[in-house]
Amino acid sequence: MSKILIRGAKVLGGEPQDVLIDGEIIAQVGAGLSDEDALVVEADGKVLLPGLVDLHTHLREPGREDSETVLTGTRAAASGGYTAVFAMANTFPVADTAGVVEQVYRLGQEHGYCDVQPIGAVTVGLEGKKLAELGAMHESAAGVTVFSDDGKCVDDAVMMRRALEYVKAFGGVVAQHAQEPRLTEGAQMNEGVVSAELGLGGWPAVAEESIIARDVLLAEHVGSRVHICHLSTAGSVEIVRWAKSRGIDVTAEVTPHHLLLTDELVRTYNPVYKVNPPLRTERDVLALREALADGTIDIVATDHAPHPHEDKDCEWGAAAMGMVGLETALSVVQETMVTTGLLDWAGVADRMSFKPAKIGRAAGHGRPVSAGEPANLTLVDTAYRGSVDPAGFASRSRNTPYEGRELPGRVTHTWLRGKATLVDGKLT
Template identity: 90%
Template sequence: MSKIIIRGARILGGEPQDVLIDGETVTEVGTGLDAAGATVIEAEGQILLPGLVDLHTHLREPGREDSETVLTGTRAAAVGGFTAVHAMANTFPVADTAGVVEQVWRLGKESGYCDVQPVGAVTVGLEGKKLAELGAMHDSAAGVKVFSDDGKCVDDAVIMRRALEYVKAFDGVVAQHAQEPRLTEGAQMNEGIVSAELGLGGWPAVAEESIIARDVLLAAHVGSRVHICHLSTAGSVEIVRWAKSKGWNVTAEVTPHHLLLTDELVRTYNPVYKVNPPLRTEADVMALREALADGTIDCVATDHAPHPHEDKDCEWAAAAMGMVGLETALSVVQQTMVDTGLLDWAGVADRMSFRPAAIGRLVGHGRPVSAGEPANLTLVDPAYRGAVDPAGFASRSRNTPYEGRELPGRVTHTFLRGRATVVDGKLA
């Protein structure tokens, strides 16, 4: 493989330095670097980050290739600066056996745009009644460490306890979609003033918070790891903060859209804003930002949820829930966290690479940008400003809530083990 010199980039936002990539590895970091025959990338003013890691991506394959495939989803991930994604289990068939997770894992290997780590289902068919083959999925070639029924809550406390006990044996983690189903029957949006005015069924904050409270207690009792998916309310923040103050092994993620958008947007009745958990209030958004800044929330995860046009271009009540997010995630984080002074670029690297890789126990990702480390890297131009145009997305779906919105920052290059998957903002 050829040598590459990234010249003058600010590693994690620090002073400008050069980075030499030789093959799959960063071999030298310094100033004035040179190497015979090396390709030089002039990166003055740009930020160099470790490759981003997403703990929560829906790639839809197998079964819903009309929405996304592993190939198109990983292309979208690369454009967004991601070098590894965790593929959620709510596929058709469900990823609840070694055979299905190995299929997804192999498709990721074949795509070549980013590493795909399958997430195994907690229960058979996501039905919440019987534990899936957790051990077999872990022992498979895919080496599953994260298990989730995302899209559905593991609402049975006994099943949740058993799952936590089972994954403890191999240092796995259960990632919970916190939604008490009986409190959200018929829910269409956040329960509050806006839902009352619009006459739409409300999704109350307590439906999320009650499950989180139960599960952090169960995790503490078992001595196992629990991860809270797409945390969305100020109350949820306080429960996680309390659990962490006890020293319990609890982690949590927040999506980019919950850092920026509020339930006021539902007044448009545009189904692009329909998502689970729903967009919340401005007070919730501010609490989530502060919690991400102080580390109560460990990481940003996209919950990239592609849908075909017909599933979103319909009346609100009939529309599918979910938004695409891989290609815009870093820009939203820059706008909400960096440009507001809540995080610096080192903090972004921590929340979007180091911590998610650690939670998922990924090898080779979430590593420092230093000599001897795998060359999984993301180069960002923070000065860029541009309107979001979904027509240019690498994803197969276009259900973005940011169409036409100006966002800052652009990923110019992504490297997966030294090979450029994105060059000058376009797929290599």
């Protein structure tokens, strides 16, 4: 059925309204709408948001299909309310050529659960020695505008400057994984009291902060755009705030897990809490929440990093870094930002849809819920509260730090250009 009437939804958390979808477009928004040809979805006061957009997802395909595929990853995205994701370049082979990014792009088109926009590597093989085919990737069918060596830092200042200069020509952005490698050799967790007590190699905040400071100055010098991936420290917040006050074109993201979890959890030695950058202190968590609320941090990005069971079910030192996050992100944001009063639902839409779509230039996404706009929508039962059970995940991997934890909110429906990808919490 090409027409859908969503009845009684709180659009961006406001007063209940009806939303009529006709084909791929929102036809009407208002009270008391009716259409005898439409399939009626009773929202019953659930919150209707624009489809979520994730600027930082690892889909693993090609090369690590044991962790995730474009199909399973986009199914997980739809389950979490996402209608578009940006796929990181650290695949095998690395997405550093037009051919690889086009492969990922076309896989996303074929599967249809959400739009997939590939992110191109900054350097060949993520090795930091030679610029990748930035122009060719941008001009390819994938139309790449975001470039990142995520998983590795572009630590060479000259290489970073050249990348910023190159992408400036077509309005692209370099998304930096801020980690000075010489300061993090052998690092296993946040450097601090807990690392000292546990005897684990410390990961100092300055390893992140020093790269961010350098890169915002480079962006200012070049006049280009830089985006900071998974910002995790209070000091990083202050550097970004300073840079924005100078008019530097910098944006930043925070992950859901850095908004909720702290390094105290590492005392369990459970590798599910091993992540890059590491979980930080309570002081950092509170600073990140405040920065997301006041706009210093622009967006929430999942850094969805799936791993097979054997890569996590081992001793801490040998375990892979990363957590899955697409299916729990909105719940964590509700818990940390909405329940605490730091953001309302319009603010959530801004940080999880409008702004990430703008940064990544995701056409048709991050649009207002109004007549004439693409029907990319997410319906959320905000009154729900339940325990996280990874057995029900659509992702191929289960490495979630929230297993057994009670979180609020549940995505019940997701529509991609008017086509339902999730209905009553079940994938179509």
